Amino acid sequence: MKIKVGIIGATGYAGAELVRLLSAHPEAELVALTTQSYGGKSFCEVYPHLYKYVDQKCCELDIPDLVGKADVIFAALPHGHAIPVAREVLKQGKKFIDLGADFRFDRREVYEQWYKVEHTAPDLLEQKVYGLPEVYREKIKSASLVGNPGCYPTSVILGLAPLLKHGLVDTGTVVADSKSGVSGAGRGLSLGNHFCEVNENFRAYNVGMHRHTPEIEQELGKLAGEEMVISFTPHLTPMNRGILSTVYAKLKQEMTLGQVRSIYEEYYRSEFFVRLLPPGILPQTKAVAGSNHCDVVPVVDPRTGRVVVISAIDNLIKGAAGQAVQNMNLMFGLPEITGLNRPGLYP
Numbered sequence: 001m002k003i004k005v006g007i008i009g010a011t012g013y014a015g016a017e018l019v020r021l022l023s024a025h026p027e028a029e030l031v032a033l034t035t036q037s038y039g040g041k042s043f044c045e046v047y048p049h050l051y052k053y054v055d056q057k058c059c060e061l062d063i064p065d066l067v068g069k070a071d072v073i074f075a076a077l078p079h080g081h082a083i084p085v086a087r088e089v090l091k092q093g094k095k096f097i098d099l100g101a102d103f104r105f106d107r108r109e110v111y112e113q114w115y116k117v118e119h120t121a122p123d124l125l126e127q128k129v130y131g132l133p134e135v136y137r138e139k140i141k142s143a144s145l146v147g148n149p150g151c152y153p154t155s156v157i158l159g160l161a162p163l164l165k166h167g168l169v170d171t172g173t174v175v176a177d178s179k180s181g182v183s184g185a186g187r188g189l190s191l192g193n194h195f196c197e198v199n200e201n202f203r204a205y206n207v208g209m210h211r212h213t214p215e216i217e218q219e220l221g222k223l224a225g226e227e228m229v230i231s232f233t234p235h236l237t238p239m240n241r242g243i244l245s246t247v248y249a250k251l252k253q254e255m256t257l258g259q260v261r262s263i264y265e266e267y268y269r270s271e272f273f274v275r276l277l278p279p280g281i282l283p284q285t286k287a288v289a290g291s292n293h294c295d296v297v298p299v300v301d302p303r304t305g306r307v308v309v310i311s312a313i314d315n316l317i318k319g320a321a322g323q324a325v326q327n328m329n330l331m332f333g334l335p336e337i338t339g340l341n342r343p344g345l346y347p
């Protein structure tokens with residue numbers, strides 16, 4: 001019997017990637033694709049690249065109907081909207097994976113401060129698991145509620161995790177500089193994201209105040225075993241998809257590149273999706289576009305005593321839909337790479 005899957009917000013960019021991945025997943029069956037604006041339309045009218053692969057119609061959200069039909073529900077909604085749905089899904093004993101920010105934080109006050117909405121189900125924050133399999137695999141296997149990580153946090157956390165876990169980083173010195181493609185902002189129209197504003201342009205935004213900062217701090221702090229504050233600067237680049245993060249940190253002790261690389265090799269040895277690239281190859285967004293990989297390379301700068309880690313992901317795949325499917329696989333006892341074992345698209 002296949003896993004019956006419902007997707008809320010299926011007509012957004014992250015939702016449509018879920019539809020594409022799950023329509024080719026050997027153990028999943030799509031049973032409901034919800035939308036706000038396209039109720040009754042065929043999904044392929046909205047996303048014609050899936051013509052002949054997906055034959056469902058979009059429907060408006062009807063929570064009892066959806067929960068009745070599906071074994072697992074993914075939400076790819078603006079933040080705040082997943083909370084009431086999660087409550088109902090869990091009450092009926094089904095599983096819930098939220099691609100937004102509603103179930104990423106351990107402390108409700110942090111979410112409310114940065115997202116400017118009240119968290120109406122703080123009790124659920126206690127039972128949620130942060131959906132980064134490379135860090136929380138065992139907990140995800142038995143979770144009913146997963147808060148899928150943000151796209152920038154995925155690239156930064158995977159970039160620094162091995163060194164933090166070994167206590168090798170001076171935790172007050174971390175700077176993360178990330179560049180994202182425009183699909184990271186979703187499909188909805190906005191002034192900052194239309195063609196003339198983005199094309200042939202490159203700019204920083206939300207400097208010192210981006211909402212992913214506290215999420216990155218929460219997770220890096222847990223790896224380090226102490227509270228952390230970091231500097232995080234996101235940038236918008238004129239490409240459709242991809243995130244390249246450059247993370248700088250002072251090492252607590254002098255280390256050679258060989259020593260640092262051996263720590264990454266050991267930490268990621270059995271990970272399929274995180275690829276420590278060989279010396280001489282640096283991560284780039286094109287090499288991970290369309291795949292669930294996170295490519296990582298640490299470099300040691302002996303002049304400054306800093307490590308510089310470069311990481312690349314596809315914001316819509318390892319940064320959203322792919323990671324969510326990886327979590328679903330774990331939650332249903334499937335091999336983690338089911339439906340995801342394909343390389344990126346190049347060029």
Ligand SMILES: NC(=O)C1=CN([C@@H]2O[C@H](COP(=O)(O)OP(=O)(O)OC[C@H]3O[C@@H](n4cnc5c(N)ncnc54)[C@H](OP(=O)(O)O)[C@@H]3O)[C@@H](O)[C@H]2O)C=CC1
Pocket residue numbers: 008009010011012013014015034035036037038061075076077078079081099100101149150151183184185186187188315316319320
């Ligand atoms: N884009 C990315 O790279 C990433 C996104 N995320 C998160 O995933 C979530 C979705 O993002 P994204 O796909 O980019 O956003 P989009 O704006 O592209 O899609 C949002 C989806 O939610 C639907 N929707 C909006 N408001 C409501 C509502 N009130 N009730 C029901 N449905 C609604 C929209 O319907 P309609 O299509 O009809 O307008 C659409 O299907 C967000 O929380 C985002 O932060 C996380 C990581 C990466």
Ligand SMILES: CC(=O)N[C@@H](CCC(=O)OP(=O)(O)O)C(=O)O
Pocket residue numbers: 079099100101150151180181182183184185186211212234236
């Ligand atoms: C390029 C771009 O605009 N990216 C988005 C990514 C944020 C996102 O997806 O945020 P949540 O998942 O936390 O809601 C942004 O910076 O707001």
